Amino acid sequence: MNANAPQTGSGFPVVRPVGLTGMLVSFSDRLEERANRAALAFRAAVEAECKAGVAETATSLASVFLRFDPDTLSHDALGDWLRGLLAVRDWFAAPLPQGRRLIRVPTVYGTALAPQLEEAAAEAGMSPEAAIADLGAARVRVLTIGFAPGQPYLGPLGEAWDLPRQTALTAQVPVGALVLAVRQFVLFAAPAPTGWRHVGQTAFRCFRPEAPAPFALRAGDEMVFEPVSDAAFRRIAAQATDGAGGAVIEEIAE
Template sequence: MTDWPKIRTVGLSGILVSFADKLSEPANRAALAFRAAVDGQNWSEVSETSTSLVSAFLQVDLAATPFGAMKERLIELIRQQNWFAAPLPEGRTLWHVPTVYGTDLAPQLEEAAEVAGVDPDTAIKQLSQARVRVLTIGFAPGQPYLGELSETWNIPRQQKLTQAVPAGALVVAVRQLVVFTNVTPTGWRHVGQTAFRTFRPDAACPFALSPGDEMTFPAISEAALKDIKDKDTSGNGGAEMEVLT
């Protein structure tokens, strides 16, 4: 970790503070904690912040603000603690999202299990009991990349695209899960189906999830999911939510 973090400019639009060149739990933790620390500084030059898997981005008008001055502030903040072991930000949530595994609703469960080297029942047990972090939001509005799963699930993407998976699809690849926002093609394997809406454009807060939140996907039956869809109008898809402290 001695070569990290690195501070770089992104054109004239901002500054990227990267904690690694590939995903790991400590690097994601560092990016989340450091972004929260930057937000806490209330620097007038920073109009917005966000995170990717391993980086924190600060939106700064570098045509008006000297990069050198901002870099000095960031270096001083970096030196304040070991960000790779920093506490995660406060106010995060944990969602328990009911999920149907396999069946016609999620037809690639068996294929994914075979690639992972486990039987379908073991796959369902492992995926339904996993507790994963929202590593970042991307690709579509509110869409979470979740991880990391155990090394068993370090399976590659498909070589061909699945033509479309529905909104609420739970897909898996490279030790991560994704809950899809919209009907979309994907190279990830469709292993579960939820009624959870990650993007709620009419809500006061359109994104249901934020980086650092956590999720579990307990297994339910097809009939239970149908009942949830018939009765739930909140977009939570029958999910239970608790605040993490």
């Protein structure tokens, strides 16, 4: 037995077929930092292999999905290959893929632009000032992209932010809204209703259909939503024409 193989006492990782043309490799049935890390690392390894018949890969919070051509590759053959790759190392301890970026985004917290900051702070047992300091210092990972084109789920945040969703629905938040629930941020790529609390507002556009790379973010990137004043944010928003919203981007040295 390979001493570096993943620990499977919990039943994970597990390989399952998804319809006629899909396979899913799951590292957990819930969001865990190590499971998200494993999914990101495993997807990078799958893509590096360039397996004939695999047409597309994607990650969720804790899984890797593969779409394949069943005329080139059978479910059984792909499943055997995936299980062999899983046995190569402990993916829960694997390093994150290279090429990730750190994006620092100017963000206004609270005010009329993000009206649920005080409510979220009270739920977390903090003053609004302490909440802004804590959220503004958090360095969060793009765990996955989903729900809307280019829209990231980010985390995990500290345990104080393990807040449930609202019981009522917010009719709409704007593009660039930073919302919070269940130890995660979501940065909204389009105006939409939500059950998450709107705590910050950015001028960052996650989806830029006019750009060569329409999705501004990739799973595995990291972000910091740095606090700025209402006046500073409005200046940034007025000047931002490229969708970056004043963000500063740097490569993460692995």
